[in-house]
Amino acid sequence: MHITRLNIQRVRNLEAVALQELQPFNVFYGANGSGKTSVLEAIHLLATGRSFRTHMPKHYIQQSKPDAIVFAQSPSDKIGMQKLISGEQTIKLNGDNIATQGQLARLLPLQLIDPLSTDIIDHGAKPRRQLLDWLMFHVEPDFYHTWQYYSRALKQRNSLLKSQRNLSLQDLEPWNQMLSQYGEILHQQRLMIVEQWQQYLAEDLQHLLPDLEIKLDYQAGFHSEQGLLNDLISHHQKDFDRRYTEYGPHRADLRLKTPMGDADVVLSRGQKKLLIIALKLSQIAMLHACDKETVVLLDDLTAELDLTAQQRLIGRLSQLGSQVFITTLDHEAVQTHLHDLSISYQLFKVENGEVRLVTQ
Structure with missing residues (x-):
């Protein structure tokens, strides 16, 4: 509207x-x-x-x-x-x-573009994950409900890890199953959207940073080759010790790569600002293509x-x-x-x- x-x-x-x-x-x-x-x-x-x-x-x-x-x-x-x-x-x-x-x-x-901020590039995985999930929310119809189910399972699993010291792997089994089921769906949804986003980003980079090549490198937050369930089972002792769930889409990242290395390391402050604008413009372009x-x-x-x-x-x-x-x-x-x-x-x-x- x-x-x-x-x-x-x-x-x-x-x-x-x-x-x-x-x-x-x-x-x-x-x-x-x-x-x-x-x-x-x-x-x-x-x-x-x-x-x-x-x-x-x-x-x-x-x-x-x-x-x-x-x-x-x-x-x-x-x-x-x-x-x-x-x-x-x-x-x-x-x-x-x-x-x-x-x-x-x-x-x-709603998109906020603040040319003064470089948080998305410089301040860890969370702001980049939030940027990706904003796009997911608006262009992937099933994302929100999948994320809700995943978040509920994660909350229950973490609550169990924090409240009980003598847990067995069997105690975690129902939450491992639910977390892996919805986590794998989230992973596939994100992979698909990142691939599409890359094409839109390339177009907006041509206008703002024509000499810069940026690749979106989505990192799943778990070992995707073996699958999330395998990580939850294989590393359950680490989760017991730390009392929270180490692996899953909630730990995902979206790295911004240049041919010279990671964007947060090699780009100037001015380039970072223009890159953030290009990232958000390309998201707006994806919504525009969906008549939003x-x-x-x-x-x-x-x-x-x-x-x-x-x-x-x-x-x-x-x-x-x-x-x-x-x-x-x-x-x-x-x-x-x-x-x-x-x-x-x-x-x-x-x-x-x-x-x-x-x-x-």
């Missing part, structure tokens, strides 16, 4: 914000601390149930207030969320309460990207049918790009938590 109307209440310094007639591109500018990134944070909260800046609701809910509310409307749907200081939440779709965040996530595919439009949060666009990279990124997002929310200190540069590319947009000035439409 593309958002035509957005209401935000009590998110950081945004007391009450009401935005209407939102366009394919929406630009928010203002001084540091004015609240422009909080607009993106609110959209992220609505789509995912969490902030990209903090794990603690008390840090984004206004001080001394019990809750924060975000509401969005498209031509066909209305979605809303109330987040309590306790972390509990109420989610509504077209006026009806819904049970899981996944329903909103499917309706509002992505909402993109583009924080601090002009901070560390040169003018050529800025224009290529904006042009590509427009080509992919994305709705984009941009924050910047240099709105004139962004406006120039949008005018040159003939892209419709709205311009908003953010000051002390107030968001005002600027007439162009």
Whole structure:
């Protein structure tokens, strides 16, 4: 869905914000601390149930207030969320309460592009695995349910490992069977999607890093040749000792390889930023090929990207049918790009938590 109307209440310094007639591109500018990134944070909260800046609701809910509310409307749907200081939440779709965040996530595919961050490349397997699973969630219909069954089995197995010291292999047998069954399915799903993703990535690398070759190297998290069940049985003593499950898709990684070595070792900081953008653009392209439009949060666009990279990124997002929310200190540069590319947009000035439409 593309958002035509957005209401935000009590998110950081945004007391009450009401935005209407939102366009394919929406630009928010203002001084540091004015609240422009909080607009993106609110959209992220609505789509995912969490902030990209903090794990603690008390840090984004206004001080001394019990809750924060975000509401969005498209031509066909209305979605809303109330987040309590306790972390509990109420989610509504077209006026009806819904049970899981996944329903909103499917309706509002969201990508955050932060040119300042290189966490996906530099900070271990977890952010890369999350990036892959975001794509899996949106393009592989059976992934979510398979992952749910796998996660439940993993939780039960780990709980057993932690709670009992005199376990036998027989005690673990039912969980080994379930974990291996769904783990093998997850592995095959991921292999298939990574192969497709590689083709889309090559195309976006040509625009942003034409001299760089990147290979996506998916590592299963277990010895795939022997199978997950064999690992669970053969290494059960290690699991007993460590009291958690060592092998499985929950330990998978997606390594980024260049002909010179791993990307985290050989690429410059600037190259890493462009690679992260290419990874996310290629994911958006895969969703676009499945007739799914992505909402993109583009924080601090002009901070560390040169003018050529800025224009290529904006042009590509427009080509992919994305709705984009941009924050910047240099709105004139962004406006120039949008005018040159003939892209419709709205311009908003953010000051002390107030968001005002600027007439162009």
